[in-house]
Amino acid sequence: MSLSRAFFAIIRRDLVLALRRRSEMVNPLLFFILVITLFPLGIGAQPKLLQAIAPGIIWVSALLAAMLSLDSLFRSDFDDGSLEQILLSPHPTSVLVLGKIIAHWLVTGLPLLLVAPLLAVFLGMPDSALRVLLLTLLLGTPVLSLIGAIGVALTIGLRRGGMILSLLVLPLYVPVLIFAGNAVEMAGSGLPVDAQISILIAILLMALVLAPLPVAAALKMSIS
């Protein structure tokens, strides 16, 4: 019974599950694309304005898309009792839930990264900002999944946890939004962004190490 085997088995299981119920994977992505395409329609023919707010649009949409996808992280496992079995495993729960969070990011976060360049071009974002946008998404979206997992784990036992979940999680997303949005904006004007990127890396590493512990504890609490 090796821990790494259990860890990878969880990731593989969740990826197979995501493939078998595709809506879970497609919904946040579709939402992300739709919201971004609505902005040019709403703002009208003002390419300069659009270009100026493009980093914010993309990042806020990514944030909302991540929020939308959070509930699926533990919901089905909670409903069908798989979560009980995961908690009863002799392996440390925090490592197993980290596996679930990674799978969740691969399914809901990574696709955003893949369509983002297209949408950036659509909003008229300068090429110099594109690379930084991808880098911030790569560093930032896993943080959204990790922090979101704490919120879901706390609210999964509540019948209508949706509202509380957003109140709980969105404030914690703000630092990521500020630093990522700022980095993309600065890169657009040709300024260095090392500081923001370093802070995003620090946030990611901290979330990676610290988030699984409260998630495991909150799941134990939610299941009782």
Add this chain to the structure above:
Amino acid sequence: MIATTQQLFLQGNDLSCIRDDKVLFAGLNFALYSGQVLLLEGKNGSGKTSLLRILCGFREPDAGQVRWCGEAVNDSQFYAQMAYVGHLDGIKKELTVLENLKMALALSKPGRYTIESALDKVHLAGFDDALVQTLSAGQKRRLSLARLLITDNQLWILDEPFTSLDKQGIALIETLMIEHVVKGGMIILTSHHDIDLHDVDVQRINLS
């Protein structure tokens, strides 16, 4: 490893459970040794499931403690030696029978039976690649009980294991339970059905 050389036992000392200001049970003591079955009886809402969830560690008892081989549950090998089948089957309906059992195996240690022989035991042979959502409720139940066979465990905690099983299914699970106990395992279960475990040391706790 320690499990085989040493006498295993589960103790509940002075357990009590309070739910919504109502005392479900208080001052409950029991000791269960290998080769024994503990049957919890009582009306609906008398706290049978709550007691099982306390024993699994999902709930903290409001007083008292659960000990495995004399140690507090969290300091012991308890979770490596127990398996639980609750009201919820704990199987994924979008996965196949085989994928579900492989996942269960990855979370625990391989036990007495291989996946094929366990499926054979619970009369699900040939269903390996069937999606669980195509199975009937009784077949799902038998699949979740097959999990007990493929993983290495001494203590089975079963909450109403006979729900949605037919007569043959019930007889089958009884046979598996007797086999487990005879080999030195132990079982804690709740059941509304009259169970027929001949030649087995059954303790009964009536909660109401």
